[in-house]
Amino acid sequence: MTDVSIIRANESRRLAAVRRYGILDTPPDGAFDRITALAARRFGVPISIISIVDEDRIWFKSHHGLGVEQIGRDPGLCASAILSNDPHILTDASIDPRSLANPLVAGDFGLRFYAGVPLTTDDGHNLGTLCIIDKEARPIDESQIEDLKDLAAIVMDQIEMQLSARRAVSQAELMAREIDHRVMNSLQFVSALLSMQSRSLEDADAVGHLQLAANRVAAVAQVHRHFYADADDQASCITFLRRLCAELESILGREILVTGDEGNIPTTSVQPIGLLVNELVTNAAKHGRGLIEVHYEIDANKHALIVSDEGRDLPKDFDPAAPGQSLGMRVVTSLTQQLGGKLTSGHRPDGGSCFKVEFEAQQQLRSA
Template sequence: MAEVGVPRREAARSPADRGKSPEDVEAARIAAVRRYDILDTPPDGAFDRIARLAARWFDVPIATVTIVDEDRIWFKATHGLDGVTQIGRDPGLCGSAILADEPYVVTDAAHDPRSRDNPLVTGDLGVRFYAAAPIVTAEGERLGTVNVIDTRPREIKEAEIDTLRDLAAVVLDELELRMAAIHRLRAEREQRQQAERDRSEIESFASTLQRSLIPPALPRISGLELAAHYQPASVRQVGGDFYDVFPMAGGRWAVVLGDVCGKGAPAAALTSFVRYTLRSLAAHHDDPAEALTELNTAMIAEQTLDAMPKFCTAVFAVLTPQPSAEASEPTGFDVTVVSGGHPPPYLLSPSGDVRPLSTPEGMLIGMLPDARFVTCTATLRPGDALVLYTDGLTEARTHGGEEFGEEAVRAFLGGHGGCRADELTGHVVALLDRFDAQRADDVALLVLSMPPVPDLQDPAGSDTQEDGERQ
């Protein structure tokens, strides 16, 4: 028997192995095999081509690419060896070849004591010639071998041994490319998962902050039904629309709805400032126009030269109940409305008549020191509804890109005369769902209605109204 490469010295070692115990060398080799994550993977065209090329160049019936595991030799690619996926790691062909960096050649395996008991030699296959080049990493770890096998004894030339080395190097290149792709895919997956976690956290934060800027529940008001809806343009960004309902002295009620400039945390801070400043001012001013004037002054005082202007639009309505001599419920509500650059509220009658409560000279709040605010008065009677909204409703766009507009809003409301607050709010929400969500702005909606006369009832207490509110 003739052998080429590392003939019999099983102790022949890579320079990286010198000074290490056999156990440490094997542990490092197995760790490298695990790092490449190749064991038990499906067939791969690149490795299959290498096996076919090896068989063709060496003119042998069998060629394989193997990875040596702890207790088995696993075939990543085979040519001419159908049905065999792995063999035991007993002393034999690949078990000997993996021990050295140089190619290992056996010209007659039937007479080699390390291979003569191998199932590939003693079985029906009858292997006689075997040549293998180890697949060696840059760190010197031997992962497996590229093997050429024949069923008859034969010799091998030095140039053929070099070819076998090159094929083993090509296998390592493919393993490196595969490992890099796996790492890249894992990194991308982890980045996507982290992005999803970050997105969820941002959405949760934005939702929590947004909820803190509007009432958790609408108050219960004798003789009135209230409903509200807030729809942000993005679940990941805090909007600038807001509404509020709170009591004033003398049994009156303040109703506020507005839209501050900007988005995100700056808009949230400005919304909080506007909302709570108005609550404070309403306690000291009976006239809502005076309250907006004071708010305008306060907002201008907050402006700084190194920041974007801070302004808002708002409609502020004061509802005064008209007492009844015969019942505990009011017979109606006197409504005084003042607006600062905001779309007018609509007074909707049971018959479908829609009246805008316009204050045409109302200016943006927070822009001009001498801004003027004009009031408008009306009466809310049984069956009527008062609708306050932000411009996200009028500026909503269809999927064709057309803006809905104030006239369309007015016509839509006119088709729902006699609806109660909750019902009318539901109709508007259904309308919003028909618009293009990609072009949407924040929408705040607040609806107050008086029930028809036969249905007037005195709600118990003066707590909060859970029913009829859409948050």
């Protein structure tokens, strides 16, 4: 078989390679634009293009001197250029039998000069071309062709580098998720150990403290699990809180009602919100009575988390940020600071305590 026949037979594999690199329809990239600008200057031509040949179109990753972003595959010279591993050169397309009928040559565009070098992957697939175009016929010598081949190699190096970078990020994310999974399992193991230890003690206060610690660790594990279930940059906070509080109900043995506004928040805010709910609900389960309510409000960019219960009222002079507060209150204060928010406490009209954290959802998290 000839080179052309082999490349045609491998078209499905070539298209799979195009998909593998994930370059189609990506935003403009300065690295590629600099290469096409350099090629136009080096060869003194008005147009230079980095093309990717898709199934039914030729898409331009960079198009110096040309206002369109893609053309159909049939009239495109780049579709012919990828059928060979050699440079595709037309010094005068108006008299070259390979291009006489091409609409870019015979039509209003008036193409006369074309030189394209395939962008070839390490496994031998031609993704597209680096090409230079002129509306005037012109010669090109071997040294210029070699320069064009070197520039095409630089384009391909850049494409390969971007693919490697995406793969590295993907691998890092996979490793991070594996680590997170192990952290969650470790937290659950610690919680189980604490629960087992509490059952071996006779002192009621010690049993209570150990069981509370076990519940806290188990709840943190669930916050961790639900946080990493949301892989996008934005997440529905109310959906997250409903999942989390369903887990807390089984851990704490208390009924928790979740209400509030639908709406997405940055995932950077989800984890501290989950930990806040964990601490406030755990505190309500320990000191309060009756139904625990978790309410989430969204008003434009202003967000508020409210946790209340039907138990005893807080002291009139209670200050959650005052020195000497319990570990739980210190954790709540610290998490509120991470959100750049404000923590207040008060009484429910029908009796019971209420804690409210207000913050702006788009604000970057502060360091603890």
